[in-house]
Amino acid sequence: MRPLDPVTSRQRVAYGLAFFVVFVALWSWATFGGHVSKVFLANPLTMVQEGVDLIVKQGFLFDIGMTIWRVVGGFVLAAIIAVPFGVLMGAYKPVEAFLEPFVSFARYLPASAFIPLLILWAGIGELQKLLVIFIGSVFQIILMIAVTVGTTRRDLVEAAYTLGASDRGIIRRVLLPSSAPEIAEILRLVLGWAWTYVIVAELIGSSSGIGHMITDSQALLNTGQIIFGIIVIGLIGLMSDFLFKAFNAWLFPWRLA
């Protein structure tokens, strides 16, 4: 091993998988070996059995579907509002001066702290779940996009002006396309965060979803189900990340050229 020396893509996959092998081995050693009590931590085999039971008998796939729809719904809502605001803030300094202090403040408000208020305002239905995701994501997206758009290469903007671009042309044909890959990256990142909000939202006042299943299992001390639920979240996150990355690469071929 030497600093910054690259690895082949085969090695990369092998090392990545090796970690999971080590992880499961340690887990098996701790549980099967009797080093940790069953009450606190289920062993891998029990976890798989519980998982199969969840999917086959308890309709867990419906819960997964509900959770995905909430994340995607709240996230899309947030993106629709946040992207235009972020772009405007990045492009126009007065808009930034007007909104930036509030957005920076709102960004630090924990979405989970709004849950009691949101239940009061929106009940315990789907709208409340979507709003938790929305509040958790919207300010983050606005701020990060504003920074990205605001740091567009000046020389590209100047070049466009000398080519006769109007102010609108600068936004449409320089700021937006030059920031677009970054904006897609920001959305990918924030979608990951939205996953943590959805579980919190489902822990309270919910009758479906992965988070709801986890609270139910907690009451029964079924650590196998809890771990299975967490792993499912991780896998879905990994898949959405992969899809997002592939989509971005397809959308912005000039970056990889």
Added chain:
Amino acid sequence: MTILKIEQVSRTFPARHGNAPTRALEPTDLVIGNNDFVTILGPSGCGKSTLLRIVAGLDRPTGGRVVLDGREVTGPGADRGMVFQSYTLFPWLTVRENIAFGLRERGVPEAERNKIADAFIRQVGLSGFENHWPKQLSGGMQQRTAIARALANDPKILLLDEPFGALDNQTRALMQEMLLGIWERDQKTVLFVTHDIEEAIFLGSRVIVMSARPGRIKAEINVDLPHPRSYKIKTTPEFVQLKERLVEEIRTEALKVAEHA
């Protein structure tokens, strides 16, 4: 007819961190006639780029004004095409789309845009690269595209800010010949900023020598070398003589800068 008049243009950068304001450019006068190829030569920090940016409308003069064809310059516009030292092609557009950028902004229909762009692609020797992204091009090819992009707009004057400064010597020499070839064929008004003495003589019909801080015009030298010029002219006695003279002029300025540094 193109006449660019630079009238008493000066630029002072405001004081910062308790330092005195920087006088980048003393009041400067310069007239550039139709199809003139003027090179501005000076050491770094002499305000030559500042002057060019003011002509482009990217910077505002502290005093004086720039007039192009009787109209005062108040901001950047398509009538003054600019080529920068840094690579400023739009990375998300192909070579052809980059060259057609200004045309598209003016609402020229796509078929016509592509026809014009392709003509300029041929002119700068980039046939076969129409659909490449800027990232796939060498530095020299990127600057050729940038020149084509500025020319495709058919500007009244072409402004070049050390466009070949980041290129290696061989590429630079080829680019100079290419640019001069375009100028000799199509007759354009060109204002070209450089710190390379040979480049200034080889390309220019007139060389404006600028002095170091504060920047001002120190000398103006006519280059009466015949056109078309080939690279061979660089070894003729006339060329060498001009070079010797300019080396002296620039050296004193460079020394001044070094002493103050």
